Amino acid sequence: DTAVSQTPKYLVTQMENDKSIKCEQNLGHDTMYWYKQDSKKFLKIMFSYNNKELIINETVPNRFSPKSPDKAHLNLHINSLELGDSAVYFCASSQEKAGGSGEQYFGPGTRLTVT
Amino acid sequence: LAKTTQPISMDSYEGQEVNITCSHNNIATNDYITWYQQFPSQGPRFIIQGYKTKVTNEVASLFIPADRKSSTLSLPRVSLSDTAVYYCLVGPIKAAGNKLTFGGGTRVLVKP
Numbered sequence: 001d002t003a004v005s006q007t008p009k010y011l012v013t014q015m016e017n018d019k020s021i022k023c024e025q026n027l028g029h030d031t032m033y034w035y036k037q038d039s040k041k042f043l044k045i046m047f048s049y050n051n052k053e054l055i056i057n058e059t060v061p062n063r064f065s066p067k068s069p070d071k072a073h074l075n076l077h078i079n080s081l082e083l084g085d086s087a088v089y090f091c092a093s094s095q096e097k098a099g100g101s102g103e104q105y106f107g108p109g110t111r112l113t114v115t
Numbered sequence: 116l117a118k119t120t121q122p123i124s125m126d127s128y129e130g131q132e133v134n135i136t137c138s139h140n141n142i143a144t145n146d147y148i149t150w151y152q153q154f155p156s157q158g159p160r161f162i163i164q165g166y167k168t169k170v171t172n173e174v175a176s177l178f179i180p181a182d183r184k185s186s187t188l189s190l191p192r193v194s195l196s197d198t199a200v201y202y203c204l205v206g207p208i209k210a211a212g213n214k215l216t217f218g219g220g221t222r223v224l225v226k227p
Contacts, residue, residue, distance in 0.1 A: 004158075035217075041200060043159065043217035090158045101149050101206035106158025 003027050004107040006091050012113045013081055020077045021110045023091030031055070032074035033092040033104065034066060043090070049074055078112075086114045119203045124222040133190040135221050137203030140184050148179060148186045151202045153220070159202060163188070190223075198225045 004025045013019050025032060033056075034046040047066040048056035054066070063079040074091060088109045096102030120138040127133045139148070147166050151159040163170055165177040165186070176189040190197055200220040 040219070042219055043202070045216070092158070096208060101147050101164070101204060102208050103149075103161040103164070104159075106160065109156070109158050 004091055004093055004105050006089075006107040006110050008110060009108060010111050010113075012115065014115055015081055015083060017081050018077070018079045019081060019112070020075055021089055021091075021112075022073070022075045023107055024073050025091075025093040025105070025107075026072065027093055027095075027105060029093040029095050029105070030071055031094045031096065032068065032071070033094075034074065034076050035090040035092060035106075037088045037090060037109070039087070047074075047076075081112075081114045083114050086112055088112070119205055119218050121201075121203050121218065121221045123219065124224070126224045126226060127193055128226050129194055130192050133193050133197070133223055133225075135188045135190075135201055135203075135223070136185055137188070138185045139203070139205045142183050142205055143207070145207045146205050147208055148177065148183075149204045149206075150175070150177065150188045151204065151217070153200045153202065155199075159217070162201075193223075193225045195225050195227065197223065199223060 007022050030051045033048045035043050036046055037043045046058050046060050049068045051071045052068045065077045068074045088111050090109045091107040092104045094102050094104040147164055149164040150162045152162050153159040163175050163177045165179055167179050170177045178187045200222050202217045202220040
């Protein structure tokens with residue numbers, strides 16, 4: 001069983017479209033995250049939810065909106081996509097409350113390409 | 116969170132031991148040192164975590180000197196499949212609201 005899964009794995013879309021990425025974890029963790037990894041491989045945290053409550057909200061454009069219907073799911077919706085949004089987006093989960101350096105389990109990533 | 120500095124890249128050969136040193140001069144008393152491994156086209160994977168002295172598991176060893184201002188990840192007898200990016204992170208285990216920051220990591224290339 002995959003611990004943290006993301007769909008889709010690849011997403012190619014045009015500018016100004018709206019798209020969503022879904023994430024699910026079956027580890028029973030309370031905390032989930034979204035990270036963005038750019039072409040230089042720097043991994044930056046975007047959002048974190050603890051039991052459906054937003055804990056970390058980095059300086060991310062309003063076009064990005066996370067939604068957590070339950071503690072096992074954290075989806076990322078992106079409005080009006082821009083070229084600069086092209087990156088790999090990783091979902092992660094952890095048992096520790098958001099922000100701590102307790103072990104995080106990462107999904108396989110979603111490679112978003114905006115043309 | 117304490118800032119970390121690690122080499123951008125390292126080359127090694129199969130069967131050798133690889134040691135990656137991470138500097139974290141501003142480490143705080145309640146900070147732990149954590150290492151992640153990331154293979155191409157995959158998410159990072161937790162390798163090891165420690166607070167002081169030495170920690171060893173089935174994958175690696177982590178050496179932390181008494182002043183804790185640096186740490187060394189040791190990968191024994193690497194194979195081609197150990198080619199990956201290795202990230203050093205420093206921060207408290209439980210710190211709601213703080214952000215776990217991944218730097219650029221160290222690209223390790225294992226050659227035949």
